[in-house]
Amino acid sequence: MNKDQKKINQIINESDEIDIIALWKRLIMGKSTIIKITVFFATLGIIYSLLATPYYKSTISMYPAAEVAETSSIMGGNLKGLAESFGIGGLGSAPTYNIPDIINSRRLKKDIVLKSWTNSLYPNGSNMIKYWGIDKPTGFAPRKWISKLLPTDGFSADPYQQYIATAIENLSELISVEKEGSGLIVVSVLMEDPGLAAGIAN
Numbered sequence: 001m002n003k004d005q006k007k008i009n010q011i012i013n014e015s016d017e018i019d020i021i022a023l024w025k026r027l028i029m030g031k032s033t034i035i036k037i038t039v040f041f042a043t044l045g046i047i048y049s050l051l052a053t054p055y056y057k058s059t060i061s062m063y064p065a066a067e068v069a070e071t072s073s074i075m076g077g078n079l080k081g082l083a084e085s086f087g088i089g090g091l092g093s094a095p096t097y098n099i100p101d102i103i104n105s106r107r108l109k110k111d112i113v114l115k116s117w118t119n120s121l122y123p124n125g126s127n128m129i130k131y132w133g134i135d136k137p138t139g140f141a142p143r144k145w146i147s148k149l150l151p152t153d154g155f156s157a158d159p160y161q162q163y164i165a166t167a168i169e170n171l172s173e174l175i176s177v178e179k180e181g182s183g184l185i186v187v188s189v190l191m192e193d194p195g196l197a198a199g200i201a202n
Helices: 003-011 020-029 031-051 065-085 099-103 106-114 128-132 142-149 159-174 194-201
Strands: 056-062 175-179 185-191
Touching: 020 031, 056 194, 099 175, 099 185, 106 128, 106 159, 128 159, 159 175, 159 185, 185 194
Parallel strands: none
Antiparallel strands: 056 185, 175 185
């Protein structure tokens, strides 16, 4: 019988019950290991909380236009039928749009990225490229070094368009759209600045 099996047998008695006193003694014997592990993970948590960037969440909720139109269709149905009987058309409901598709569209995200937003870093306003510092050169840029080594065949990409693409990717990771069972659509925006999060959500 090895040492681990002996330790288990000391904690579990002959009637297959856990001996609380033996278990407590085992914990007291290994208290130094427990304290070291606890201190290690507590230190990691403190370091992460000091270095991690805090994000603020702003949410808005809305119902699609079709949902609102259906609530008024009971009262408006008789008037619509009466108008159609006289040959008057064009009184149908307004076209509806898929809100999640619009929010996830590249065109809307590009407009958000290029719009000037007032924030804590730039009180007079700045676009998201400037706010995130995407246009600033970084010392460690392996992709840039590799691209210089590869042949370009005379074609060079517009750096500003690359900045826009990077900003759109960053924004996509910070915006989420959820549709609940009731049809309610909830849009959430995470940002480093609370005012900026609320502004983009609205």
